[in-house]
Amino acid sequence: MSAYEEFKVLSADGSAGDHDPGLSDEGLLHCYRTMLMVRAFDDTAMKLQRSGRIGFSIPNHGIEATQVGAASALKPSDWIFPSYRDFGMPIYHGVEVVEMMHNMFGNAMDSAKGRQMPVHFSFEDPIRFVSISSPIGTHIPQGVGAAHAMKLKGEDSVALISFGDGGTSSLGFHSGLNFAGVWKSPAVFLCQNNGYAISMPTEKQTASDGFAVKGEAYGVPGVVVDGNDLLAVREVTREAVERARAGEGPTLIEALTFRMGGHSTSDDPTRYVPEALVAEWEKKDPVPRFEAYLASRGLWKEGDREVLYEECMAEVKEAADVAQATEAPSLETIFSDVYEEVPDHIRAQGEAAFDLLRRKGDAAAGDGEFPL
Amino acid sequence: MSAYEEFKVLSADGSAGDHDPGLSDEGLLHCYRTMLMVRAFDDTAMKLQRSGRIGFSIPNHGIEATQVGAASALKPSDWIFPSYRDFGMPIYHGVEVVEMMHNMFGNAMDSAKGRQMPVHFSFEDPIRFVSISSPIGTHIPQGVGAAHAMKLKGEDSVALISFGDGGTSSLGFHSGLNFAGVWKSPAVFLCQNNGYAISMPTEKQTASDGFAVKGEAYGVPGVVVDGNDLLAVREVTREAVERARAGEGPTLIEALTFRMGGHSTSDDPTRYVPEALVAEWEKKDPVPRFEAYLASRGLWKEGDREVLYEECMAEVKEAADVAQATEAPSLETIFSDVYEEVPDHIRAQGEAAFDLLRRKGDAAAGDGEFPL
């Protein structure tokens, strides 16, 4: 048994006792709508991939409450150092889904200029959602560095650094938490324990008793929360954010949730996830759980979900159409942004590429299939 | 206060209660002699460096009991993955000091063929003391791999993996302990907390409550021991070794000790170590403490130390003279052992070097001074 008790707010019937979520009705409904939007985005992305319109996506089903609950504890001046599975965070903070779709299609409007794979978002506005990197864990010490800068500059901001259970084995986890502990950085570490790292169940990942305990190795207090309980995640994140803002240092949050789909569109989870486990977690779906709570506050009734989901779907589909209709990035984007100024040798390579294009026509796009 | 109580056997007056060290009188005296030999080797190496006969050494003063106590718990079929400060381990197991001196002089008889800096020993016999590498922590997962191989091959051996307080921040510590935890490897991790990593006191190294607790992040039990108490270190190491041999998995031992000298011959510790701290630890010198115990068993009397130290000194000085008189490695040693067989391009480079030597004479040895 873990020494860390799982923090929960919502009971199965949706009651939250006298818990004050610190959100208006509008705020609660925004959380709800964000979860449905994530689901709509996710469902659409899967279909777009299956039909060959985009190359890749990452399922989000089942983990929406963790993302939205955590994001809801942040101010726009805070920074998010996200994982690739954190669709809900930018949506919560007001990034337009069409911006995200531009990334999924890697088109000329994509903030990453079509350089990254789908789901590798980067946003500056309305919140810093730092450019996602594929290598696992590298963003953890970076988030600590950004947080340390906040402290040195006297900013009232925090860095939320999000990663998976597998991410705790990375080098960045070790150095990031250690530095944050020594520096008492205004950082909040969110470990989304969703049961698997691709095909690896957590017991193959580490022999520790859960992930929150790993904070003790760095003098960083740990807390375990029910990741499918939006209000509980929001609450522990708020407390961690408050501690951070008050100069009391970092916190490691372990959110217990479950990846209901495969690792990605390229993965077949039936090869390694027991059916019974999926069935068990299906019962803990964060959306109906939050609905019960909303209903208990008179904010939700049977049928609302379908209506809202349809609205979200309409928006997402429209965004997908817009993104698909948007042209590909220009050839020039291969050569820019390597440095602030384009050095001579890169300029020469770009010119040679344009020259070849003029003389021999365009290169043929390949149709490589992404396996992961 | 740490949750880990510091394990001790020897009281200040040398009594050990009813503790059974599991060693004959001869065995106890071997431990004692090894500590004095380390001290003689250390003192000699410092003088050799100061007088310019060798380029570099690493002080061992103050930490002898940790090394010897731990080494004494091993069988010759076990493997040691050492740190550069572990002079006592090979000496305990019967490596001749002249072998070690060959390394300090980097001569033709050095097992590393003069390729490594001083104190970077490598021995196969009478115990596997694996070639020391300068990069901190890289040997930790290697030791775990070797231990895993022991398990897979059904060997009754363990790997003792030794590193410093600073070493716990390395990547190898994180991956090594994590793998060992998951694999239940027959590995014993010995963290020699000697107060400093070069100039960095432990509180700048980590905010955790000591180092033993770091094991919890990996499901590896931790234990804290008085590192200046030879019998205590021997006892906890024996227990850890027994657990490992019994298939019960790894242990993390934190030995509390103190580096009485500088980090190396190039370091001036007075820049950063408070005098009072040195004075405090001087009182805990492991040698007189063990002498009091030996005396309580009638194995030691006033004056023995001087006699024995002189014997050791004579042996070490003789070894230094032999090593200094031994020729330098041949030019050929630059080109061999990169691969099992010398590839053509390296052979060609070697031939060109010999050719140049014939035509233009020998290169002039530089006199670079090592700063660290």
Add this chain to the structure above:
Amino acid sequence: MANLTLLQAVNDGLKIAMREDPSVLVFGEDVGPKGGVFLATEGLTAEFGEERCFDTPLSEDGIIGAAIGMAMNGLRPVAEIQFQDFIFPAFDQIVSEAAKLRYRSGGQYTAPMVIRTPYGGGIRGGLYHSQSGEAYFCHTPGLKVVIPSTPHDAKGLLIASIQDPDPVLFLEPKALYRSVKGEVPEGSYSVELSTMRTAREGDDVTVFCYGAMVPVCEQAAESAAASGISVEVIDLRTLYPLDEEGVLAAARKTGRVVNVHEAPRFCGYGAELSAIIAEHAIEHMEAPIMRVTGFDTPFPNTLEHNYLPDHRRVLDAIERVHAF
């Protein structure tokens, strides 16, 4: 003989090596029950058990570090890095440790092991699932670097690498995993390391290449032949240690050389080929030694087909050196 994809040939090579030598182990992220993200290790856990083919935690440093320790202690580890782009957390273990262990211990300790990893572009993987890092490793004495381009060589070189007494980085061109098929002998055989293969004979221009660039260069050679230029295509197969005499002989044969790779140009592998030739055969050169490579930028996603050298670009260089 069986007609296999390159991926199947790798899988077959692993199985043969494991059957032949009980000390051969396979491990890495998701290589066990899932069979690896590309399915290169499919069926190994089933046939050899969890003790000989197993998953590891998400730490490349741990994977390679542990492999070194196992190799020191008598096993023959074959470690998988899921994508070559993710090898960098293990860079220290590879460059500082595996490559230098034999040397620094005067031969007392050695690390005979294989690191298998898919590399290169062609699957729309963007910056982090497309890189070609061979030059980093070829600048590291103590390592061997092997890249097959055919199913036959994939199996034979892999078996040779596993039997080799030194650490071998075995880079698998993921673009070719399923796109090439070829005859592969049953059972065990090996292709000697540090030998190159003449993929196509020719007299006018020599093209040096490896991995997924081999079929690209063959296609360019085919087009060149149509306009009367006879191109020799050399598949280097082992990049390090390189058969330098073989390279020089092939360069001298035509006096016109094009070096092709996916990795960025600057300090890329092609530079070494050019330099060897410019040092030892410059007097035989009748044209500039040209390079066709990835651009000196990170690897893009949507426009990867413009980033990767294709037969148009290779052909253009062939025509230039021919016309010089």
Add this chain to the structure above:
Amino acid sequence: MANLTLLQAVNDGLKIAMREDPSVLVFGEDVGPKGGVFLATEGLTAEFGEERCFDTPLSEDGIIGAAIGMAMNGLRPVAEIQFQDFIFPAFDQIVSEAAKLRYRSGGQYTAPMVIRTPYGGGIRGGLYHSQSGEAYFCHTPGLKVVIPSTPHDAKGLLIASIQDPDPVLFLEPKALYRSVKGEVPEGSYSVELSTMRTAREGDDVTVFCYGAMVPVCEQAAESAAASGISVEVIDLRTLYPLDEEGVLAAARKTGRVVNVHEAPRFCGYGAELSAIIAEHAIEHMEAPIMRVTGFDTPFPNTLEHNYLPDHRRVLDAIERVHAF
């Protein structure tokens, strides 16, 4: 003007940069109260306080990762890696992150930062305190790689690097730390990146070099002059991005080229110089393009003077290309 060692010039450059810009921070292992193992950061904590010059835990990954985050958030970190040999745990942060952040975020996030680290041989440091890893980083688009060889340039290039909007790896030739002295202007000045310096003019042979090889090549040039060979010595100063036009002009001037560095030859930096010349100026070459480099082995200890290129070896190559 003051007459300073290269080490003092580095120290002075750091102080000037910190005085000029309050967002400049210095950190790394032992750089605080101890002043760094070479004393390059001596006095910084005293003058600027612990907030601006501080020690970090023993993790290069953490040092560089944190530096990237600070740089993203408006600071100008100058991170020290104690020896370049210990940069490899941070290789992933440097190569995958610092180098690619601007590109992958479409310019939204950037990492203007400097990584300072002593490199090269000459202090009897053996395998792990002597390496020259510049080629690894010069093969990494998005990084800049700078190496001074004089006190004047050390300070001016360091200030320019700190002001640069992109990540710069600043490699300090530790063999020259205390062995060279020179006039260094007081106050702030910068030496423009990607410009090279003619260390010695000459007409017969061009030698390209950098770092601690510059005085070695100057000495060889001096000896060559005695036997009537006029040698031009080019100190490249910025290795990446390189002033390729400058290199080509200098190569064409004499038609005889020797490239010198300490790092191993294979896939070393000299290969790129040879390749650039062989691609764009081969018709001007009157001799093989030669390389004088460290051997393709790890770095030994006792025999480091035989491993490192010295004036004898450089002179021998000069004589060979001259006699060709």
